[in-house]
Amino acid sequence: MSPVVNNLLNVVLILVCVVFGAALLTWLERRLLGIWQDRYGPNRVGPFGTLQIVADMIKLLMKQDWVPPFADRLIFIVAPAFAMFVVVAAFAVIPMAPGVGVVDLNIGLLFFLAMTSLGVYAVMFGAYASDNKYAMLGGLRAAAQMVSYEVFMGLSLMGVVMLAGTFNLRELVLAQADGWFIGPQIVGFFIFFMAGIAESHRTPFDLPEAEHELTAGFHTEYSGMKFAMFFIGEYVSVLMSAAMITVLFFGGWLGPAWLPPLGWFLLKTMTLVLLMILIRGSLPRPRYDQLMTFGWKFMLPLALINLLITSALILI
């Protein structure tokens, strides 16, 4: 195969797998939440209910593609596409195994951070274009939350970057051949994990869409396929956070030879996804000011101290 065909195949396969994986994740999450709440969850359609996503897809596609007359039409339509685009674009830099991965940027980590930061625009566009008070509140919260969590998200990764001496994600994985970065960077892992959940705005950091107070937050006015794109975007972003944590802290595809490299990568990623779903299933949502206090007064100093100690240890 020529490199062009190989690359193209890589891109298409990864894109399809990521989007379908995210769709399947909606089923997995509902099923697991069900089990943890002592019920069954969706188990009717197909084996173990796995075809539930097909049923959901048909339902969402059949819905009227409704744009509220008071909405800002162009931005309203662009926002969900943008939400999907940024997370899928951020997925491009994640190296899954030797030879599997869309692009191999030498600033991969920075690209990832840039793309996740852009994610806030999708939420704000959606909220602004909806012209709805709940969407507005959700958008405001999303903006404040994502901006403040962005700060220490980047800072928490700098320890890893210092240890490996590169922004290239593939080299970052290879630098963990002697030992995963979860050991020396356990604090960084913890902070990045929190920030990852906050970036994909999921419980307990789902204040932008807090159902109980804001109906659905920034996507209150969305329905049909546009809603589905926000929704899938959220799940892709969960996958992305988990994959990124795998790459940065758990040695990516590295592992004993009884599993292929891609197998190790998927295993680690899925374990982290399960942990995220478990967190969603058990922890309550904090109040908004508590969330901000937690971010600025606890996580940011912690990230800075982690950075300081890591750099001091490297210098010694």
Place this chain on the structure above:
Amino acid sequence: MKQKTGLGHYIYIVWDYFYSNIVTLVKVASHTFTKADTVEYPEQMPYLAPRFRGRIVLTRDPTGEERCVACNLCASACPTDCISLQKTEDESGRWSAEYFRINFSRCVFCGMCEEACPTYAIQLTQDFELAEYERQNMVYEKQHLLIDGPGKHPDYSFYELSGKAVSGRAKGAGTQEAEPVNLKSLLP
């Protein structure tokens, strides 16, 4: 009260919060191995308590006669006014309902009618599967409500105990009843 400050207290608060969250996570995760409380309903019937209040029926007494005497107490006890009936009397002197109609689209299955009924005629059963495609089908007439058996009180027979004379049984012929006393014969 003096507010506690200092690094020690700060660390304590942080530890306390994280500890409680981790306990929550572990407890929720432990539910992976517990059995589901729900049942897969159409295949498996959920447990229904003995006094479950479902579809309303009209029962018959042990001799197979209708128990309902059309006293209207159920209709007046009904909080949603979903029962309507009309009394009639047959040649033997028994009272019964000429028509008896329950609108199940209004019924809230509170069981007040059953409590009010003096003859144990109206009873609530275990059946809750009342779905219909036509709304009008939710209105049950007497022939839909009447069942063949005595329901929850198999030995109870109102006319046997009431002391009311009907054809075939004179006053005082029932169980727990004495012969009527001729008051005039007791005069001094």
